[in-house]
Each structure stands twice: as C-alpha cells, then as structure tokens.
Amino acid sequence: MKRLALLTAFFVLSASTLFAQDLGTEAQRAEGKVVYDQKCAHCHGYNGDAESVATAYLRPTPRDFTSGNYKFRSTASGELPTTEDIKRSIRDGMPYTSMPAWQGILSESDITNLTYYIKSFDQMFNGPYGSPEAITINSQAYDESRLARGREVFEANQCADCHGENGRGNGESAAELMDDWGYPIRPADMTKRWTFRASATREDIYRTFTTGLNGTPMPSYQQTIEEDDRWALVDYVWSLSRDEPDYGTVVTAQGASGAIDISQGPALFENVPGTYFPIVGQLIEPGRAFYPGVNGVEVKAIYNQDDIAFLLTWNDMTAETSGSNGLTMEAPLFDPSMADSAAADTAGTYSDAVALLLPAETMAGVEKPYFMFGDSKNPMDIWYTDLATDNAGVFVGRGISNIQETEQTLERYANYDDGVWTVIFKRKRPMDGGLSFDEGTFVPITFSVWDGFNHERGNKRGLSAWYHVYLSPLETQSAAGPMLKWGLITLLVELALIGFIRWRNKKEAVAA
Amino acid sequence: MNIFVLLAIIAALVAIQVVGTRFVKLNRLAWMAIWWIALYLALSFGIDPPLPTTIIALFMAIVTLALLAYLSADSEELETAKNTIVSFMTERKYMVPLLIAVVAIPLLVAFKVYSDMTQPPQPPASGRTIHPPPPASINFEGNTINLATANNPYRDLEESDPEAFAQHNANGRRIYFENCFYCHGDNMEGSGMFAHGYDPLPANFNDPTTISQLQESYLFWRIAKGAPGLPGESTPWASAMPAWENFLTEEEIWDVIIFLYEFTGYEPRAQGMPH
Numbered sequence: 001m002k003r004l005a006l007l008t009a010f011f012v013l014s015a016s017t018l019f020a021q022d023l024g025t026e027a028q029r030a031e032g033k034v035v036y037d038q039k040c041a042h043c044h045g046y047n048g049d050a051e052s053v054a055t056a057y058l059r060p061t062p063r064d065f066t067s068g069n070y071k072f073r074s075t076a077s078g079e080l081p082t083t084e085d086i087k088r089s090i091r092d093g094m095p096y097t098s099m100p101a102w103q104g105i106l107s108e109s110d111i112t113n114l115t116y117y118i119k120s121f122d123q124m125f126n127g128p129y130g131s132p133e134a135i136t137i138n139s140q141a142y143d144e145s146r147l148a149r150g151r152e153v154f155e156a157n158q159c160a161d162c163h164g165e166n167g168r169g170n171g172e173s174a175a176e177l178m179d180d181w182g183y184p185i186r187p188a189d190m191t192k193r194w195t196f197r198a199s200a201t202r203e204d205i206y207r208t209f210t211t212g213l214n215g216t217p218m219p220s221y222q223q224t225i226e227e228d229d230r231w232a233l234v235d236y237v238w239s240l241s242r243d244e245p246d247y248g249t250v251v252t253a254q255g256a257s258g259a260i261d262i263s264q265g266p267a268l269f270e271n272v273p274g275t276y277f278p279i280v281g282q283l284i285e286p287g288r289a290f291y292p293g294v295n296g297v298e299v300k301a302i303y304n305q306d307d308i309a310f311l312l313t314w315n316d317m318t319a320e321t322s323g324s325n326g327l328t329m330e331a332p333l334f335d336p337s338m339a340d341s342a343a344a345d346t347a348g349t350y351s352d353a354v355a356l357l358l359p360a361e362t363m364a365g366v367e368k369p370y371f372m373f374g375d376s377k378n379p380m381d382i383w384y385t386d387l388a389t390d391n392a393g394v395f396v397g398r399g400i401s402n403i404q405e406t407e408q409t410l411e412r413y414a415n416y417d418d419g420v421w422t423v424i425f426k427r428k429r430p431m432d433g434g435l436s437f438d439e440g441t442f443v444p445i446t447f448s449v450w451d452g453f454n455h456e457r458g459n460k461r462g463l464s465a466w467y468h469v470y471l472s473p474l475e476t477q478s479a480a481g482p483m484l485k486w487g488l489i490t491l492l493v494e495l496a497l498i499g500f501i502r503w504r505n506k507k508e509a510v511a512a
Numbered sequence: 513m514n515i516f517v518l519l520a521i522i523a524a525l526v527a528i529q530v531v532g533t534r535f536v537k538l539n540r541l542a543w544m545a546i547w548w549i550a551l552y553l554a555l556s557f558g559i560d561p562p563l564p565t566t567i568i569a570l571f572m573a574i575v576t577l578a579l580l581a582y583l584s585a586d587s588e589e590l591e592t593a594k595n596t597i598v599s600f601m602t603e604r605k606y607m608v609p610l611l612i613a614v615v616a617i618p619l620l621v622a623f624k625v626y627s628d629m630t631q632p633p634q635p636p637a638s639g640r641t642i643h644p645p646p647p648a649s650i651n652f653e654g655n656t657i658n659l660a661t662a663n664n665p666y667r668d669l670e671e672s673d674p675e676a677f678a679q680h681n682a683n684g685r686r687i688y689f690e691n692c693f694y695c696h697g698d699n700m701e702g703s704g705m706f707a708h709g710y711d712p713l714p715a716n717f718n719d720p721t722t723i724s725q726l727q728e729s730y731l732f733w734r735i736a737k738g739a740p741g742l743p744g745e746s747t748p749w750a751s752a753m754p755a756w757e758n759f760l761t762e763e764e765i766w767d768v769i770i771f772l773y774e775f776t777g778y779e780p781r782a783q784g785m786p787h
Contacts, residue, residue, distance in 0.1 A: 038775075039698070039699065042685060042689055042698065043689070043698065052689075053685060053686045053689045053690070054689035054693070057689065057690065057694075096705060097705060098693070098694070098698060098704065098705045099698075100697060100698050100699055100701075100703060102699070105699055105701070247708065249635065249711070250632075250635055252632075278708050278709040279709065280706035280708075280709030280710075281694065281706060283691075283694050283695070283706065283754075284752070284754040285754075290694065333759075334690075365636075365638070366636050366637075366638035366747070366749075367744075367749055368749035368750070369749065370739075370740060370749065371749070371752060375740065378749075440633075442633075442635045442636055464709060465709055465710050465711060465750075465752055466711075466749070466750065468635040470633060470635070477629070479625065479626045479629040479630060482625050482629065483622040483623075483625045483626050484622070486618075486621050486622060486625050487618040487619065487621055487622035487625075488618070490617055490618040490621045491614070491617075491618040494613075494614050494617060494618070495614070497601075498601050498610070498614070501597075501598055501601045501602065502601065502602050505598060505602045
C-alpha cells in the first residue's frame with residue numbers, strides 16, 4: 001500500500017523533479033572503493049555480496065549489500081536505509097558481532113565515500129525508492145509509572161513468543177527462528193541491553209520496533225502500536241537490563257552461616273554479591289566455537305570450615321537436558337556448515353553442561369596452568385556436570401588429550417527456569433592434598449559453558465580466561481579497635497610534643 | 513603520563529607563586545607543604561599506568577628528606593620555620609586552630625586505618641614484559657629456525673614477482689580471518705569480538721610499538737610458539753595466544769605475517785638492526 005502510494009507519487013513528481021538520490025560523485029565512490037577493498041571486502045566480499053573468506057566464521061553473517069535488506073534503518077519496514085543510517089552502522093559498528101566501530105579509524109569523509117560506494121552495489125538506490133524518508137523520533141524520557149502499560153503492550157503483541165516471558169531471548173519459537181537467508185538467528189536477550197546490535201539508547205530501541213529489522217523475523221510495529229505505547233514498551237524493555245555488563249575479575253566467597261545444604265538452591269546465596277564474567281568462544285584447539293551460545297556467566301561463592309560452594313547462573317535460550325555431553329567428546333576443528341546451530345535432525349544430541357576450572361595444586365607466585373584444560377606440567381581440576389544427568393565429577397586435565405576422572409566427590413544442584421540455568425557445585429575444603437582454599441587468599445579460576453543447542457561438546461565450548469575467587473576471612477576483624485588504638489597513640493604523641501615545646505618555651509622565657 | 517594532571521599541578525603551582533609573591537607572604541614552611549602535596553598528587557595521579565603505593569611511599573620519603581634538607585640549608589629560614597611552629601603551639605591567639613589540629617589529626621589517622629582495613633583486597637599482580645627477547649633459535653616441525661638470521665622467504669617476491677607476492681598476501685588474509693581476527697579484530701586493533709574476554713588484551717598491530725618495531729622472525733616466533741612459548745617474565749599462563757605451530761604450516765605463518773604488514777601499511781624491521 002505504502003509502495004503503491006510512493007509509486008503514484010513518483011509518477012506524478014518525475015515529470016518535474018527527478019527523485020533526490022544521494023549517491024555521491026564518481027570521485028567519492030572511487031575513493032570509497034579504495035577504503036572498501038582495504039577494510040571491508042575481507043568480510044563483505046569484493047562484490048558486496050557477503051561472499052568472503054570470513055563468511056563461514058561469522059554469525060550473524062556479514063551484510064549482503066546487493067540484497068536491499070538492511071536491518072538497521074530509520075525508514076519504514078521493507079525500505080532501504082538512508083545515507084545516514086549506513087554511515088551510522090559503519091561509525092558505531094554492531095556490539096557483540098565482528099562488525100567493529102570504524103569511528104576514529106576512518107575519517108568522516110572516508111565513511112561518507114564508503115557509504116556511496118556501498119550503495120552502488122544495489123541498483124535499488126538508483127530507483128524511485130532510493131532515498132526513503134526517515135521516521136521522526138520524538139524522544140520521551142524514562143517514566144516508571146508506564147512500566148505496567150509497557151508490560152501490557154509486550155504481552156498484547158506477543159513479544160514473549162520470541163523474546164521470552166521475561167525478555168531473556170528464550171521464547172517458545174526462539175529456537176526455530178531463521179533469517180531471510182536461512183541462517184538460524186536468535187532473538188535479542190533484553191536483559192543484556194549492551195548486546196543489542198543496533199546499539200541500546202532509548203531511541204535505538206524505539207526505532208527497532210518501529211521500523212523492524214529487515215531480513216529477520218523482527219517485524220515493524222509502526223502501524224500496530226500507538227506512539228505513546230511504543231514509548232511505554234521502550235520503558236519496559238529498558239527496565240529489564242542494567243546499563244553495562246559490569247564485567248568483574250574477582251568473585252568473593254563469603255562466610256556461610258551454618259552448614260551448606262545445596263538442596264536449598266539459590267536461596268543459600270541470598271545477599272551474597274555476584275560477579276559477572278564474559279564468556280567467549282574456544283577458538284584455539286579443535287572444536288572451535290566461533291559463535292558460542294552463551295556470552296556471560298554470573299558467579300557467587302560461599303564457604304565455611306568444611307565446604308565451599310559456587311553458584312553459576314547464565315541465560316540460555318533452551319535447556320538441552322536430553323542427549324549427552326562430555327569433556328572428551330570429539331568435535332571437528334571447525335564445522336563450517338551454515339546450519340551449524342539449530343539443525344533439527346541433531347536436536348537433542350548434545351546436552352548443556354558447565355564446568356569450573358582451577359589449578360589442581362596451589363602454585364607458586366602468580367603462575368597458573370594453561371587456561372584451556374591445563375598443561376602437562378600444571379594440571380587443572382575440572383568440576384564438571386552434564387546437565388542431562390544428575391551427576392557431577394572432578395576431572396584432572398593435563399591438556400585436551402589427557403583428561404582423567406578422579407574419585408573425589410562433587411555435589412551438584414541444577415535448575416532451569418524461564419531461560420536461566422542455575423547450577424551449584426559444592427566440595428570439601430580444605431581438600432585432601434591438591435588445591436587448598438585458604439582464608440584470605442586468591443585462587444585462580446576459569447569457567448566453561450556448553451550450549452548443547454549450539455552443538456557445543458567436548459572442546460567446542462564457551463570459556464573464560466583466568467579470574468580469581470577471593471576467600472573473604474570467615475571472622476572479619478572489626479576496624480573499631482585498631483582505629484581507636486592508632487587515634488589515641490597519635491593524640492598522645494601530639495600532646496607530648498605540645499607539652500614539651502610549651503615547657504621549653506616557658507623555661508626560655510624565664511631564663512630570658 | 514597523564515599530561516592534563518601534570519599541567520593542572522604546574523598551573524596551580526604558578527598561580528600560588530603569583531598570589532604568594534604579590535599578595536600574601538608565604539613562608540618557607542607553607543611552600544614546603546605545597547611542594548609536598550603537589551609532588552604527591554603528581555606521583556599518584558599524573559603517571560599512567562599508576563605507580564604501586566609502595567613506590568609512591570618510597571618517593572615521598574625521599575621528597576620529605578629533600579625538603580627538610582632544603583629547609584635546614586639556611587639557618588635563618590630554619591629559625592623562622594621553627595619559630596612559626598613554636599608560636600603556633602604556644603600563643604593564645606592560635607588556641608582554636610591548635611585545638612582543631614589536635615583533634616583532627618588523630619581522626620585522620622583513624623580514618624586511614626579504617627579505609628585500609630575495609631578496602632577490597634587486590635588479586636596478586638604480576639609484572640609483565642611486553643616484548644621479551646626471543647630465543648636464538650626455535651624448533652619448527654623438526655627444523656631449526658635461527659631467529660637472528662631468518663627472513664620471510666616470500667618477502668623478496670614483493671619486488672621480483674608482485675603477482676606471487678599478492679597470492680601470499682591473499683593466503684595470509686584467509687588465514688587471518690580463519691584464525692586470528694576474533695581476538696585481534698577486523699582492523700587489527702586487538703579489539704575483536706572476543707577480545708573483552710581476555711587479559712592481557714590481544715596485541716594491537718596498528719600500534720606503532722608492535723609489529724613495526726619487530727623483525728618478521730620475531731613475529732614468526734610469537735605466532736608459532738604462542739603464550740606457552742613465552743619466557744616466565746612475560747606471564748605465559750596469562751596470555752591466551754595459542755601456539756599456532758600445531759595448526760599452521762611454516763609457509764602459512766610467513767603468509768599471515770605478510771598480510772599483517774600489508775594491511776597495516778607498516779614495514780618490518782630489517783634483520784641485523786638492534787632492538
């Protein structure tokens with residue numbers, strides 16, 4: 001309907017004014033080509049068709065500039081982007097994809113020239129729809145009183161079908177979503193605003209569901225949701241996430257009051273501060289995970305004289321509790337098949353799993369084993385559980401080819417609810433031999449998460465680099481005593497000094 | 513160097529100097545206090561990366577001694593300074609400020625004790641050498657490669673056979689995007705999409721202190737042996753750099769080195785030039 005109207009308008013207008021395309025000059029496009037071939041063609045291909053040496057390793061795949069499909073536009077659904085839209089995508093990049101922000105690397109005129117060259121890949125930009133109009137965004141400030149309305153809009157428009165009841169990207173149809181090219185695509189996790197591809201200001205969120213994301217299952221709600229309701233929805237989405245990931249480097253284990261009974265679940269960790277760690281793909285050894293399913297894990301820890309327990313929580317689109325997983329399960333170096341994730345025929349083959357990895361022995365100074373699965377000189381303890389089972393075990397790793405199960409016991413609690421896995425590990429401390437969890441010390445620690453849906457198994461996994469767990473002393477010394485002591489000592493010294501000077505001054509005065 | 517902090521401190525000193533000479537006569541004791549504070553601020557906030565507190569304490573002890581030596585160098589000034597302190601502690605007109613000082617100083621000490629005791633403890637820090645000296649030679653798949661003399665065998669093609677050189681470059685690009693760019697990034701800035709998961713951060717090849725300062729054989733060593741091949745002072749356990757000798761051939765490593773220089777526009781340091 002919109003296109004028909006535009007077409008009519010075109011025929012009426014074309015007699016007098018030729019459509020105002022913004023294609024740049026020949027020279028600008030030529031300069032843009034130089035930049036493009038140097039910086040962009042590696043992923044987007046020399047012909048702009050996203051056929052490149054890198055395509056197989058990228059999810060989402062690089063934009064195909066010949067297709068007329070642009071996710072991020074300030075224009076109506078199905079239309080081309082404006083020049084400014086393309087420039088913005090180049091300038092700011094797309095967080096948590098391999099598209100970097102080119103601002104500061106390319107000059108503003110480079111970016112402009114590049115945009116004109118990119119437009120030349122698609123004849124549509126020459127045509128009557130070549131310069132669509134941007135929507136106007138009249139920003140509205142965050143208004144907490146609108147959250148209930150925002151939730152209503154969220155429910156009325158079936159946002160939860162894809163994005164999940166609480167926006168964790170775990171809706172019922174999330175696992176089956178495909179983009180227009182037939183690649184699996186995941187709905188945004190609204191509890192992690194920093195991962196939004198089109199960046200995460202309130203205006204960006206508003207624009208995304210106003211104009212939709214072409215080429216993806218995300219539709220435009222421009223016609224179906226009133227403007228004020230769209231802003232209420234922005235408020236609701238905004239309220240689901242903190243601003244920044246706040247990645248930490250140390251998780252502090254706090255003293256537990258009484259025995260640690262992990263059947264109580266996460267309640268055991270109430271009021272214990274958590275630390276959020278980034279998870280990235282294992283890219284080094286066979287089983288390379290170029291697009292891992294999990295991008296972060298929150299960790300809490302408690303301990304007492306006898307035991308130490310860790311709580312790990314992470315968002316996962318689906319719980320894979322059938323099939324199996326294992327530390328030594330074989331995975332190819334890299335499986336470049338496009339339908340690597342979500343292939344229906346292998347659904348249920350691999351289960352979710354999680355591990356916590358520590359040096360097997362307390363090491364001298366700041367040395368650590370190689371962070372993957374340890375090395376031949378420095379073994380690693382791997383606390384591992386396959387979430388399709390009820391068991392957990394401790395393995396010793398001396399590299400991927402040498403992982404042995406030990407007899408040590410590891411208690412485990414696991415639960416999946418509305419897009420969140422919650423796993424608790426509990427172990428004796430101090431351990432007989434091996435690593436000791438001493439009070440007041442820092443113990444190196446890394447984490448691994450397997451998303452069975454994403455065919456992660458064995459060494460194909462999401463992992464973290466080395467971080468620390470700090471065992472905050474069980475008896476914290478009150479600061480009041482030392483404060484009083486040192487304050488009084490200082491006061492006495494002062495008084496003695498003043499007294500001495502006054503006494504001598506008086507004596508001199510008398511002598512004079 | 514945090515140049516803005518240093519400039520601010522210098523500006524403040526100049527301003528105090530102007531005010532001090534024009535309007536209020538500042539005695540030497542006050543000047544010493546001002547210098548002490550200025551140097552403390554410069555050491556604490558003017559240097560990047562920050563100095564450890566123990567080093568700052570050491571420097572400040574030296575500063576204190578130097579200032580005392582400066583004060584005692586002139587017996588007249590020393591006498592004035594002494595008289596200032598004595599009159600502050602004895603004369604009736606200074607009674608109120610003296611009382612305030614007597615109460616405030618123990619409170620400050622108590623606060624310092626409190627903040628030290630409640631500060632979150634820091635994980636053990638390790639010093640780190642960025643460009644460790646390479647070994648004389650490395651073993652690559654049974655062949656010994658002498659790092660002092662080894663050259664990129666395809667470098668000469670740049671002049672003699674540009675077409676073949678371009679092919680090595682293209683092959684290097686393929687290898688880079690298959691293996692390297694998730695950490696080192698599309699623009700080789702060390703800011704790939706997984707870079708935030710690592711500490712130390714992946715190397716930035718655009719930085720003029722990295723590959724442009726190094727010989728190609730050095731890059732070959734770093735790529736082939738990765739973090740596990742680093743000497744102890746470079747914290748090999750902290751870096752996630754893999755040992756690519758397990759996955760790439762010798763030719764592939766030389767090719768990706770060509771691509772690194774071609775993409776960034778830097779020239780490798782010639783063999784025989786000192787580091």
